[in-house]
Amino acid sequence: MSAKVNDDLLTERRKCEFNVEELTNYLDGGAQATQNRRKLEDKVLSTKGLFDEVPEEYLSHKEKYENAVRKAVVYYKAMKEAEDPNQTEQERANATYRSLLHAAVFKDNSPFSLHLAMFIPAILGQADEEQKKYWMKRASKMEIIGTYAQTELGHGTFIRGLETTATYDPKTEEFVLHSPTLTAYKWWPGSLAHTANYCVVMAHLYINGKSCGIQPFIVQFRDEETHQPLPGIKLGEIGAKLGFNTVNNGFLGFDQHRIPRNRMLMKNAQVLKDGTFKRSPNSKLTYGTMVYVRVVIVNGMANQLARAVTIAVRYSAVRRQSELKPDAGEPQILDYVTQQHKLFIGIASSHAFTLTAKWLTRMYQKVTADLEKGNLDELPELHAIACCLKAVTTTDTSVLVERSRTSCGGHGYMLSSNLPQIYGLVTAACTYEGENTVLMLQTARSLVKALEQAQSGKRLSPTMSYLSEKVSSRLKWDNSIDGIVKGFRRVAYGKVESAMRSMRKYVRSGLGPEDAWNMSSVQLVAASEYTSISEADIRQLQDTYEDLLGKIRPNAVGLVDAFDFRDQILNSTLGAYDGRVYERLMEEALKSPLNAEPVNQSFHKYLKPFMQGKL
Ligand SMILES: CCCCCCCC/C=C\CCCCCCCCCCCCCC(=O)SCCNC(=O)CCNC(=O)[C@H](O)C(C)(C)COP(=O)(O)OP(=O)(O)OC[C@H]1O[C@@H](n2cnc3c(N)ncnc32)[C@H](O)[C@@H]1OP(=O)(O)O
Ligand SMILES: Cc1cc2nc3c(=O)[nH]c(=O)nc-3n(C[C@H](O)[C@H](O)[C@H](O)COP(=O)(O)OP(=O)(O)OC[C@H]3O[C@@H](n4cnc5c(N)ncnc54)[C@H](O)[C@@H]3O)c2cc1C
16 A cells, blocks of 8 residues: 655645646656656666665675676576667667666766766767777677776866877787876776776877877777776776765776777778877867767756756645744645745756757758768867856756755755756766856857857857847846846846956967956856846846746646656655655655664763773
8 A cells, every 4th residue: 555645745736736747748758758758767667676675875886896797697687688679779779868777776876877977978979980880890799898997087077188199000910009197097987997908098199209199099998708998007996985876987008009090980080000190180179978978967957957856846845844924833834935036946947957968969960971071161060069058057956956855954964865966967067078157168269259250240150140140238127037138138148248358358468368258258258158137137036036936936846746756866865756754754764874773882982981080
């Protein structure tokens, strides 16, 4: 018999003014997609051995990793077996696009993450046809497990500064990989420490003493039978982190490690047997995997934010606290407008990020198809947009997930709420795949170029067209959606123009272009990430906003129910569908090993002698 649903949640669900299932279907891309997703989740989550007897919070660092590898094997097999052979690739992608299935199994991510997130995409994007055929067969069947090793102890952002060298030896037709310094050690790659046995290494290619830029190499670093590190390879784990503690991030050093010539991934640039280097049509095509992951991260943020606000909104409907009016009893904290302000922006942002992710994915697919035909025209714009959206969505999601956590008071600070772990997952994305400030400056670089083109009368791409709108500075906008968008475009234009004016002022004062750029970089980041509007309209918008909060209030629980996260995926004492928060908090607390005995051995060993003055 299922547990009784909390009365307040029942009331909330009765109050909802729209059809929740319809919104779920819309988010999934149709009723069939919802059905497919639920069927996949039912199948996979019914697999034995997927869940933890002891909450992983109570395991050691080493036990957490070993337990995660155990689950990763079970999970991956279950996902493979659950695949419906009658489904198209697109239907399969839709079924997983919104699903956070892995989150039901891994609170802190899987040791296989990088194999799926970057190793396979790097092969698909950087290998020539023959290489792709061979390596994809092995990688997709998990005969090998890979990662993406680009960042080094001394360099993450500045890829051109990477120190790992790959020196071509025409006599043996091999590359010699070497880490000349400690700072050249690859440092951070997920799965690298003890899980993977192959990686795509980004290294500085030298032929006959001449630099040929950063190139991708597929490198085996552990024996496939014994899993022992190969000769000339130094390996280890980088240590405990804020989150991602079951991703097995590691370090790797090369000592004159030789690999055959065909291990350089040669889709874009090639090295012939005699050492002839055939340059890529664009050196930045080597960075293509990062563009792909930045695009995927936007959708990942939408789903993680939806998960966090689901937990916080349901909890806020159940939690009663304080007194809003004398003698009226304790209200649901969701009735405090401050609580609505904290949470409803998160619901709206998740939907906004989902729609943005769909748009960006379509743009990525179009540009990638053009690249296959040798048309690189739109690659710079895709890079600029992907940088901006990855940075903005990860920053906003981190802020909104943390706000969801703090809106739940002390219980939001419990690991059993799962909000701290979700924060750990999303805040990492502000750093990985391009640190956000650096990416915003990449976007700013494109915006400044576009404004210069607009001022010289050139046509701009659709996403930059606001920089060529001759809008009067006295533009009045009303509070219609169109008016607000016009306002934002006007202010965004002003931010770019102001940053550019600032740079020109510094150059006129005698600074070089690089120093002028650096001095204006705070404005440049602002031009890329946010806009603000003038005082007069704030008051009007504020009234509209507060009115909107009231309209959303009766539908808040319905809106998060529509994300359709099952309890195993929320993995939270505060966010379960039935709202039995207090019972779940106690159930989880009793799982603490410390509760196995009423008096802990430290009393007899330390406390008692201490309190009796004997220590
Ligand atoms: C499937 C993915 C899953 C993601 C998970 C999403 C959800 C997460 C939420 C919860 C967890 C869920 C669990 C799911 C699995 C989790 C998996 C975790 C994945 C973690 C992966 C992390 C891996 C990494 O971090 S890999 C390393 C990433 N490193 C970087 O990004 C480095 C950043 N630096 C750079 O990109 C560059 O160096 C630079 C651009 C900053 C500067 O480079 P540069 O100096 O050489 O260039 P310039 O500034 O001089 O510019 C020159 C010129 O080049 C153009 N340019 C630069 N880059 C590109 C590019 N990529 N493409 C095209 N063009 C580029 C630039 O525009 C300039 O052009 P100009 O014409 O102006 O000269
Ligand atoms: C959880 C996690 C997982 C990761 N997984 C992987 C992986 O699997 N594979 C991999 O290769 N890497 C991985 N990374 C590494 C990640 O890609 C780097 O940390 C990231 O690229 C930032 O580089 P960095 O750490 O060297 O920081 P730095 O580049 O040293 O940045 C430090 C500070 O300097 C500032 N800064 C740097 N350059 C500029 C500039 N030009 N202008 C203005 N400010 C600047 C930055 O804004 C930042 O504030 C991972 C990182 C994390 C946190």
